[in-house]
Amino acid sequence: MSRNRVIRCAACAGRIKPQHPHIGVEDLETGVEFSYHARPGCQIRAAEETATRLEAGKVYAMHHYHASTCPDAAPGFGCAGGCFDTPMAVAN
Ligand SMILES: [Zn+2]
Ligand SMILES: [Zn+2]
DSSP: OOOOOOEEBTTTOOEEOTTSOEEEEEETTTOOEEEEESSHHHHHHHHHHHHHHHHTTOOEEEEEEOOTTOOOSSOOTTOTTOTTOOGGGGOO
8 A cells, every 4th residue: 555646625725634634435336535624615526516416426535544643442423533523514
């Protein structure tokens, strides 16, 4: 696993630092993964765009990449690192 390519956010086209928290939406057919910042605006875009693609019959897996400094051994939403501390962004 030596992927040193630059990761760009599919929502805002900004660069994502691999050690920062971000979301990956993987197309299980093609293996292509869309990346998004963990910040609320980009998370909302990720949820909306994924919903649209799901309606088109695609199958996706969501990956939540926590910051390299995240102290949780098994991190999830509301982790001790505060990587994805805005669950309201995906509500409704
Ligand atoms: Zn972004
Ligand atoms: Zn975390």
